[in-house]
Amino acid sequence: MKAVLGLLGLAGLLVLVEVLPYLGLVPADFLPPTHRIASALAGEVGDSGFWQALWDTLVAWAIGLAIAVVAGVVAGIVIGTVPGLRAVTASTIEFLRPIPSVALIPLAVLMYGTELQSTLLLVVYASFWQVLIQVLYGVQDVDPVADETARSYGLGLWARIRYVLWPTALPYVMTGVRLAAAVALVLAITAELVIGAPGLGSRIAVAQASNAIPDMYALVAVTGLLGVAINLGARRVERWLLRWHQSVRGEVVV
């Protein structure tokens, strides 16, 4: 049922893009109708280079995201639980966070050229903050009664992190992971696009430079579909991990 509705939404988007040129809103030359994008996509799918690029992008995405999530969660829990650390690090975090990964591109190229590490640097830098901030908010949300219960039963720091803090922060962490997953994909592709590291991004760059508009949109659509697939996976994990949580066990009607 849910899947059907979701497909319905995506189908709506396809129809919209198909009819946009006929509505005269944009010329078909610059935003081609769905069927032309689809045939360009078919061409891409038949090309082994496309699959290699997709693989390269996914590898960069997965490694980068994994590093960012682990680092973000660990840093968030340490900063959130060690007294005083939050006050000490707050200004630095706020300073570093708004620095765009794209501004770091020369630095990345300088250090790693078009190697995978170059993309990873940008991916990790951008998505790390998403996770960290969510974890910090989650840690702050621990129910004091629950925490006091744990403390009064003599649960040590580690046990309290594992049994109280972590489950409380988990909904926030999941949101952070979903945010970071998309940001990581965005940055992986941006890095490839600008630096030229192999992947979907550099294919998009080639299509842009060649004025191959349907091809470009086909690749953009692949990116979007990747995002949908990633979110689907994240949602599934979330439903399982958070089956006890208000947001899963009971839905509030607005």
Add this chain to the structure above:
Amino acid sequence: MRIAIRVVLAVALPAVLFSVWWFATANSTNFYMPPLREILRIFPDVWTGDRLRTDVLPSLLRLAGGYTLAVVTGIALGVLVGGNRAVRAVLEPVLEFFRAIPPPVLVPVIMLFAGIGDTMKVVVIAAGCVWPILLNTVEGVRAVDSVLADTCRSYRITGLARLRHLVLRGASPQIAAGMRQALSIGIILMVISEMFAASNGLGFAIVQFQRGFAIPDMWSGILLLGLIGLVLSLLFRLVESRALAWYHGLRRAQRGS
């Protein structure tokens, strides 16, 4: 005294990091890693006077516009999507589709509809920073306490009153988390949007420095971005601590201070 301690705490780590940077690059001959000394020396020349008016101010105005747009749409859409299962099922894949598209790729598409002027830049900023607000609002709305929801239903508190007194307030801690995330993403997108079809702005200036091999100037721009982020986050915290006084009070009180 309290304030003094807080200032010291806030300044300590940056001071350490800056000293490390200072000494690590003191004798740097790497073209792309100039000495911090050099960067700080030119900073006032680069970022005072004319540039403040011609580059920094327009950027901040675009940021304000885009951020506001994102907050309004993010919360509105989030309440709609979070509060209604069917709507969520239909819209989520579409939203996720757009969320995964990198802004540099999206900008040309936005240009088709919004032109190449400030509107485009505001839209690009909004399109980027709407996501954390949207996602957090959705999760916050979904997690509204069931007993409170029942209380509202039984007292027939519905419609706008319910939205205002239950849904938005209940989700507000998480919405605030999203808005805070969005703030720095907004700054990032301000830079990205000004890499396209711009003729002024902070992002534009940084890109020009980069292309013109004015590397110390570029670094000074990055420093300025960080400073702007810091100041904006302080302002945000000030506003948040007022709006969420009940929440922080609740936590503090229950912690027993």
Add this chain to the structure above:
Amino acid sequence: MLLEVRGLRKVYQGKERQVEAIRDLTFGVDAGDLVCLVGPSGCGKTTLLKCIAGLLTPTSGEALLDGRRVSGPPPGMAVVFQEYGRSLFPWMSVRDNVELPLRQKKLPRATRRSLVDDALSAVGLGDTHDAYPWQLSGGMQQRVAIARAVAYQPDVLLMDEPFAAVDAQTRADLEDLIRDLWHKLAVTILFVTHDIDEAVYLGQRVIVLSSSPTVVREDVDIDLPDARDQLHTRSDSRFTELRSHIYAQIQAAKRESTPGSTDAARDTDLAKQVLQ
């Protein structure tokens, strides 16, 4: 008959756990009645109240109010929840918590003001208007929830163990407040309690529920004089008789777990159980 419950059944359908909380309940409450519900812990009293309040949909059967089937929260009904702590808005002061439903009723400001003031001082919280609920003790929070319901001036009032967290003296005072209110406003009250003395003292009728899956075990008419007071009523011999009778009923209810029960607080003779 104002309120009618007909063949009501409620099964909680979980992934692994399916609980038949209520098997088959049928009873009625006349307009202006004050009926108390007692029954063992976990027998489905809260579930029943939520069905009547239109907050839960029965698995089968129905609740009727004024002859109309309850499908959503009906107008003019107020509920005091068992989870009083969670039923107060933590972001509103005590006064705003009490006032919010009145605003919804579109009462003029002055009326609201006096209703809120009266209700809060009636529950002994005349000087905590500006505090947040989480600055109050458990019993005080519960009293705020009661004040909210009282100020609302409902036609039907459902209360789920509303005095569980207050001390004996306050409890006695609140009991008298409820009877007072009932007399003055002719409100119909359904009152869940686990205190048998309280049920007998308050009610015109006491409905005794069995263990889960729940049926009505007995519907006891409380033939005490209408004018009650804490000292004399409680020492009345008829009072003692009634409470003993009901006590015996509940004990029996707990003992004979209805056959086919999938989940219930079973009779466990705790005192005899060996610990470890």
Add this chain to the structure above:
Amino acid sequence: MLLEVRGLRKVYQGKERQVEAIRDLTFGVDAGDLVCLVGPSGCGKTTLLKCIAGLLTPTSGEALLDGRRVSGPPPGMAVVFQEYGRSLFPWMSVRDNVELPLRQKKLPRATRRSLVDDALSAVGLGDTHDAYPWQLSGGMQQRVAIARAVAYQPDVLLMDEPFAAVDAQTRADLEDLIRDLWHKLAVTILFVTHDIDEAVYLGQRVIVLSSSPTVVREDVDIDLPDARDQLHTRSDSRFTELRSHIYAQIQAAKRESTPGSTDAARDTDLAKQVLQ
């Protein structure tokens, strides 16, 4: 003396609202004692318990355990909170909730298993192991919290109105369970309740607290025989005497609000108050 409270004072410091919850409390509890605390709603019982449990820092004065000042939660102490609903972890099943502190004690799996089983069936929840707390009724949740404390086999047990949400029969059973446990394990118990009968039935001593700002009003020795049972003890004439005495004390406590009080549930003769 195992537990000593000396000149304890606690002021809640809010932005606008400053509440002196406890003014000056001094009393002691010997090892193996079972002491009940009673007092009007909002008088600071919860606050006191939290100070003793090391969860709140007193404004002045101190709580000593075994001669050492309490500054954080001491080992071997279990607390049953008044907000039972929130003290259970919603992300764990009932069984895991009870088992968690035992794991922390590093007990072997088999021991843990039998402790959990025994404790849960002792509170009448033998068949809800796999349910989540939020699938249980209020009273059932409260019993899970009690089972957790019982299974923990603490040296000192603090309980804050632990039977507020359960029915009379279950309550009686649980009271006997606590006395049983106390005899078997020689645990020291501090028990907050608002039910005076319960306090007298359970305790060796009953400490009566005044209204907020709180002081000890009286420390009553319960000179009933050690072997108690629900039927005979409660009909003992000494029992009736003691409960009347304490009842009078609390009523007096509520009446004479201590001078200088900044916030308290004041005496409001509710029955006489006119509603609207």
Add this chain to the structure above:
Amino acid sequence: GSDSPETTTGQEGSTKVTVGVIPIVDVAPIYLGKEKGFFTSRGIDLTMESGQGGAAIVPGVVSGQFQFGFSNVTSLMIAQTKNVPIKIVANGVASTGQAGADFGGVTVKADSPIQSAKDLAGKKVAVNTLQNIGDTTVRESVRKAGGDPKSIQFTEIAFAQMPAALAAGQVDAAWVVEPSLSAIKAQGGRVVAWNYVDAAPNLTVATYFASTKLIQDDPDLVKRFTEAINESLAYADAHPDEVRKVLGTYTKIDPKVVETLTLPKWPTEINKASLETLSQLGKGDGVFGDKTPDLGKLLP
């Protein structure tokens, strides 16, 4: 790190070389040369990395991540004035020198009132990068046609977006190169100025470059690379059909457009006089700040 070895020797004694390029028509010779074996025959195992622009290529060359890079000459002159340690090693691409048949020009919509370069004065003109070869040469076109170059409003838009921006009227004119030039012509657009041709005869537009460090440490490699490039350039210039074929391998340009687009010139000699002119033009437009590029240091 930035001091990793510049060259790595492959299995058969050949040197692995990475070149940072932009995936456009201009670099067809290097792809063609690779296909023809001009590099392997000189012991060079060639890899091309194609990014979106120069921002990534220069730091890559400076740090040794790339051994060589491809860039337009104005950018290289700017780098020189900032003392970026790089030097040109071979010619890259040049204008055809023929008005009406160059690979780049200033275009307008079919119905635009702009008829000549002179009319561009006061108009909004799109270039891919501000303060670079595009705006400098367009100003020269306007200047030569008797217009006021100062009044032109330049706007930065990527070549790929120019057809859309022009069609939507977001700009009055757009300076484009192939294949966007073909796309605009196909929309009915007109070319009103051939800015490369106007700037200097047979203008050298872009070149290959290396870091001074590599030139010092491995002059032999640089020599072999230059020879291979030169052979590739000459071959490409002589075999336009093969060039059109190789375009299909590294670009996605529509095959129909590939057949008809205007190819640039690929001489092996760098036109120093044109670079002098370009440097003067850039200085006049303030592209180099208050400095003047030292072409002696930049050229091989």
